[in-house]
Amino acid sequence: DTGVSQDPRHKITKRGQNVTFRCDPISEHNRLYWYRQTLGQGPEFLTYFQNEAQLEKSRLLSDRFSAERPKGSFSTLEIQRTEQGDSAMYLCASSLIVAAETQYFGPGTRLLVL
Amino acid sequence: AQSVTQPDIHITVSEGASLELRCNYSYGATPYLFWYVQSPGQGLQLLLKYFSGDTLVQGIKGFEAEFKRSQSSFNLRKPSVHWSDAAEYFCAVGLYSGGGADGLTFGKGTHLIIQP
Numbered sequence: 001d002t003g004v005s006q007d008p009r010h011k012i013t014k015r016g017q018n019v020t021f022r023c024d025p026i027s028e029h030n031r032l033y034w035y036r037q038t039l040g041q042g043p044e045f046l047t048y049f050q051n052e053a054q055l056e057k058s059r060l061l062s063d064r065f066s067a068e069r070p071k072g073s074f075s076t077l078e079i080q081r082t083e084q085g086d087s088a089m090y091l092c093a094s095s096l097i098v099a100a101e102t103q104y105f106g107p108g109t110r111l112l113v114l
Numbered sequence: 115a116q117s118v119t120q121p122d123i124h125i126t127v128s129e130g131a132s133l134e135l136r137c138n139y140s141y142g143a144t145p146y147l148f149w150y151v152q153s154p155g156q157g158l159q160l161l162l163k164y165f166s167g168d169t170l171v172q173g174i175k176g177f178e179a180e181f182k183r184s185q186s187s188f189n190l191r192k193p194s195v196h197w198s199d200a201a202e203y204f205c206a207v208g209l210y211s212g213g214g215a216d217g218l219t220f221g222k223g224t225h226l227i228i229q230p
Contacts, residue, residue, distance in 0.1 A: 042222050048217055056216060105158040
């Protein structure tokens with residue numbers, strides 16, 4: 001079990017640029033989640049996938065955000081036309097589809113928009 | 115919608131002393147409850163979770179938590195803290211549908227400082 005991995009760990013970009021983050025879940029985990037954590041706050045849920053299907057999206061996920069999990073394994077989160085308010089830690093988690101199963105979190109990608 | 119309140123932003127405890135971190139939730143039914151810990155540069159690590167049954171749950175690193183339905187609380191405790199316990203602690207609630215977990219709702223966290 002190698003755990004949830006995320007790439008890159010850090011990203012600095014200029015306002016208006018597009019960025020893409022990748023998450024590799026624990027193998028055999030069917031569910032994959034994205035969260036955003038700003039400084040001094042707890043993580044906020046963005047969206048989750050069951051296999052390749054995106055089942056829920058938070059109202060926090062504006063039109064500039066898009067997430068995919070094309071083959072039901074890794075996932076990407078893209079932010080278009082970044083804004084300074086997008087600066088945050090983006091966390092990925094995965095779990096099995098089993099009642100009451102734990103979500104395991106990756107180390108996160110820290111985004112800074114200048 | 116469910117919500118989680120952690121009323122203490124910062125808590126300072128002497129090494130070896132006991133610890134209690136408070137968590138209150140708001141939800142129409144009994145949600146699933148979690149405590150996670152986050153150390154600098156580290157991902158969120160699950161300390162313990164409650165779904166049903168015994169209201170006192172044991173976790174890793176000597177932590178325990180007690181679910182009190184009447185108070186809508188799920189407070190985290192440790193009888194004797196170690197300097198390595200210094201970290202950010204998050205309480206979270208979750209819903210389950212289709213057999214798996216939906217997105218978790220987290221509190222804002224409590225920053226634990228350990229005094230020598």
